[in-house]
Amino acid sequence: MKSIFSENLSDPQRTAGPEAMAETTAQRRPVRWHIAVFLAPAVLIYTAVMILPLFGTLQLSLFRTVDNVPVFAGFDNFRMLFGDPRWSANFWNALGNNTWFFIIHMLVQNPIGVVLAALLSSPKLRFSAFYRTAIFIPTILSFVIVGFAWKLILSPLWGVAPNVLDLVGLKSLFVPWLGKEEYALTTLGLISVWQFVGIPMMLIYAALLSIPDEVIEAAECDGITGMAQFWKIKLPLILPSIGIISILTFVGNFNAFDLIYSAQGALAGPNYATDILGTFLYRTFFGFQLQVGDRNMGATIASMMFFIILAGVCVYLFTIQTRLRRYQY
Known part of the structure; x- marks a missing residue:
C-alpha cells in the first residue's frame, strides 16, 4: 500500500x-496537416472556377460601360431590369417560363421517380438491374443529342411521331408541339423529364434500400404489407431524400439552358414562348443576331438568377429540412 x-x-x-x-x-x-494538404487542390479549383467568377459577376452588375470605360452605377442596372419595359417584360416572361419548367419537373418527374424506385426496389421484380440501366441511360446523353433528336421526332414534316400515332389511329391528335406557343415549353419540360427521371429514381431507390430490415419486419408483424407498407412506413422515411431531390430539381431547373438552346435556339421560339433565364442571359451577355451584347446587364441577370436560387435554397434549409428531420431513422 x-x-x-x-x-x-x-x-x-x-x-x-x-x-x-x-x-x-x-x-x-x-496537428493533422495532411487534411489541409488533401483539401487544398479541391478548394483552390472551386475558388478559381466558382467563387471568383461569382464575385466578379456581382461586381460587374454594379458597373456600366460608357465609351469603353467601366463606370460605377450602383443598383441602376437592377432598376433598369425591373423598371424599363424593354427589359422587365423579357425578364418576367423568362422567370414565368422558368417557374413553369420547374413545376413540370416537380409534378411529373419526381413522382414518377418515386414510383419507379418503389417498383424497382421490390425483391419480386425480375430484371430490375436491366430496367434501372435502361431508365438511367438518357441521363448520360448530351443535351445537344437529346434536343436535336426530339426535334426530329416531333417534326411535322419528317418526324416519326405522326407516323407512330397514325399506326394506332391517333394521328388526329398530333400537332407541331414545338412550333406552337401554348405547347412548346410544356413539351420541352416533358422531354427534360424523360431525360432526367433516372436521377430521382436512383436516389429514392438508394433511400429505400437503406431502410433497416427491422423496420420492415416490424411492419409485417403488424400486418402492414403491400402499398399500405409503402405509404405508412417507407414514404415517411424517405421524405428527407425527396426534399433533397426537390431542391436539386429547383437549382437545376433555374440553371437550365442547354436543352432549350439546342432545341429552340437562342431566341427560344416560337415568339419567346420557351425563353427562360438562361437563354435570356445568353442573348443579353453575348448578343445574338441584331442584338448587341451588354455584359453589365448580362451580369445583372446572372446575379438575379443567383439570388433566386439562393433564396430557394435558404427557404429549404431553414424551413423544410428542419421539419423533415423528424422522419429520419
Whole structure:
C-alpha cells in the first residue's frame, strides 16, 4: 500500500486535476496537416472556377460601360431590369417560363421517380438491374443529342411521331408541339423529364434500400404489407431524400439552358414562348443576331438568377429540412 501511494504521489499526471490532464492531452495531440494538404487542390479549383467568377459577376452588375470605360452605377442596372419595359417584360416572361419548367419537373418527374424506385426496389421484380440501366441511360446523353433528336421526332414534316400515332389511329391528335406557343415549353419540360427521371429514381431507390430490415419486419408483424407498407412506413422515411431531390430539381431547373438552346435556339421560339433565364442571359451577355451584347446587364441577370436560387435554397434549409428531420431513422 505504501509503495502504491508513493508511486501515485510521484506521478504528476495522476496528481494533476482534469483540466491539467486535458491541456497535456491537447499538447500531445498531433496537428493533422495532411487534411489541409488533401483539401487544398479541391478548394483552390472551386475558388478559381466558382467563387471568383461569382464575385466578379456581382461586381460587374454594379458597373456600366460608357465609351469603353467601366463606370460605377450602383443598383441602376437592377432598376433598369425591373423598371424599363424593354427589359422587365423579357425578364418576367423568362422567370414565368422558368417557374413553369420547374413545376413540370416537380409534378411529373419526381413522382414518377418515386414510383419507379418503389417498383424497382421490390425483391419480386425480375430484371430490375436491366430496367434501372435502361431508365438511367438518357441521363448520360448530351443535351445537344437529346434536343436535336426530339426535334426530329416531333417534326411535322419528317418526324416519326405522326407516323407512330397514325399506326394506332391517333394521328388526329398530333400537332407541331414545338412550333406552337401554348405547347412548346410544356413539351420541352416533358422531354427534360424523360431525360432526367433516372436521377430521382436512383436516389429514392438508394433511400429505400437503406431502410433497416427491422423496420420492415416490424411492419409485417403488424400486418402492414403491400402499398399500405409503402405509404405508412417507407414514404415517411424517405421524405428527407425527396426534399433533397426537390431542391436539386429547383437549382437545376433555374440553371437550365442547354436543352432549350439546342432545341429552340437562342431566341427560344416560337415568339419567346420557351425563353427562360438562361437563354435570356445568353442573348443579353453575348448578343445574338441584331442584338448587341451588354455584359453589365448580362451580369445583372446572372446575379438575379443567383439570388433566386439562393433564396430557394435558404427557404429549404431553414424551413423544410428542419421539419423533415423528424422522419429520419
